[in-house]
Amino acid sequence: MKVGIDTFGCEHGRSGIGSYLSSLSQILCNTEDIQFEFFGAEIDRYTYARDSNIGFESVILPDTERAEKAWHMLALNTFAKKQKYDVLLFPASSYAMPFLFRVPSVAIVNDIVSELFATKTIAERLRIKHSLKKVNKIIVPSLCVKKDLKRLGINQEKITVVHNGINHSLFYPRAALTSESEMIKPFAIRRPYFLYASTMSSPLKRHVELIKAYEIFKKKTALPHRLVLAGNEGSCSESIKKAAANSPFASDIFITGYFPHESFPALYAGSEGCLFPSEIEGVGLPVLEAMATGIPVACSKSGALQEIAGEKAILFDSSNIEEMAMAIEKIAVDAKFRKSMIKEGVDWAKKFSWENTAQETLEVLKSVLK
Known part of the structure; x- marks a missing residue:
């Protein structure tokens, strides 16, 4: 199984979803059965693929939101077929996804979408809602987000709650600081x-x-x-x-x-x-x-x-x-x-780890091919 992971919209690791993808990428690794590959702007090669054995495919586009969204609508499916992806993963699903999915796909929704809509145009709201209805599976980090998607008319049966993890090698109790x-x-x-x-x-x-x-x-x-x-x-x-x-x-x-x-x-x-x-x-x-x-x-x-x-x-x-x-x-x-x-x-x-997040995400990716 070859999984293509979209890095567009993740703000080069400087946003919440960017941090999410950075943390996940440190756990994911290629095996005999599963091959991962990131794709996106060349700069993200050094954000997400630098310290892993996961490959990166650059997509040459003007560095504008308009160009990136147009590419998702018009060219992503052809690109995915060329790269021979079996499954696509969209971490920043509210940023950009295709209108129609020619390759089985999983969207990650970390936002409360109904609140996000307050800052979007009517066209953007319709695009996001349409793509979420058409995508094969959706991963959300909480029951709160799942309930929000239900209010938007998204089929609950294709939504799986996978909690975000914590990097316990970074976040752990430390000795009390003494200096002011x-x-x-x-x-x-x-x-x-x-x-x-x-x-x-x-x-x-x-x-x-x-x-x-x-x-x-x-x-x-x-x-x-x-x-x-x-x-x-x-x-x-x-x-x-x-x-x-x-x-x-x-x-x-x-x-x-x-x-x-x-x-x-x-x-x-x-x-x-x-x-x-x-x-x-x-x-x-x-x-x-x-x-x-x-x-x-x-x-x-x-x-x-x-x-x-x-x-x-x-x-x-x-x-x-x-x-x-x-x-x-x-x-x-x-x-x-x-x-x-x-x-x-x-x-x-201690109940939350990126290892658990990665494993549960992988199970969802496998399920779209069954």
């Missing part, structure tokens, strides 16, 4: 701090509400804790930066922009807690990574976060700023509760 200022490449970040790691792509990520909750926490406790917002900039960057700049605690709010994934373990380990107020997460992987690193988590009840975090995190209503502030305070001041959260979180995170 720690160099976490490429930044020097002063402790103590709370961390929110997420792209600034939607108001429903609730960055602004978190800043307001943080202000309430600071006014009430007068504690020295800072707030670090780490993640790619997006359509909401300016409003978030404005809210931080106008805060009475602006000097204690640090916005990093893009943060290298390999540096996140140290960033988590140095923090007092992971705060995750987003309401539109289909995966919630940073919550699990934080738990695995041995820090307490407070997160939204919405999206997949309650499902992924189980009962090992403080859950709050992201639209209730006072409730969010209370959760921050609980992590900061209740040492006994904090210790219990850390132990339970580490144990919970």
Whole structure:
């Protein structure tokens, strides 16, 4: 069986789905029975295939979203036949897939698609919905995403829940940091701090509400804790930066922009807690990574976060700023509760691994040929 893996739309490893594919590619390997091959822009050869025995086939296109989507619609099926793929895997399925599938295909949907539609044109919504209805199988990271696809009229029988994994060689409990200022490449970040790691792509990520909750926490406790917002900039960057700049605690709010994934373990380990107020997460992987690193988590009840975090995190209503502030305070001041959260979180995170994700993904790929 030869599996073609599409790298278009994965932002060269710099997005959530890019990180997903990078992690998966480190586990997948060619065997006598199964051969994998990545295809996409030449730059991705060094993103996904560099440290594996998996081949890479370059697709020469203008570096534009329009050209890449047109190629998927008009030329991908011919390309797949030429490469003799038995199965295609589309990690960034909402970015681009063909209109019709001439080769058995599996789509990975890590987004809550109905929320994603808020930023899409009518034509894009129809394209995504049509492709998801036509593709052979769909892999989702949570029951939350599966239920969302049901609301969009997608056949539930072809959807399989495969949870994302954690790289436990990177994310594990580390010795407590003692110095106030720690160099976490490429930044020097002063402790103590709370961390929110997420792209600034939607108001429903609730960055602004978190800043307001943080202000309430600071006014009430007068504690020295800072707030670090780490993640790619997006359509909401300016409003978030404005809210931080106008805060009475602006000097204690640090916005990093893009943060290298390999540096996140140290960033988590140095923090007092992971705060995750987003309401539109289909995966919630940073919550699990934080738990695995041995820090307490407070997160939204919405999206997949309650499902992924189980009962090992403080859950709050992201639209209730006072409730969010209370959760921050609980992590900061209740040492006994904090210790219990850390132990339970580490144990919970052990259930998630990329080895399991890869094996379950492989079973889905095999099933489309039966």
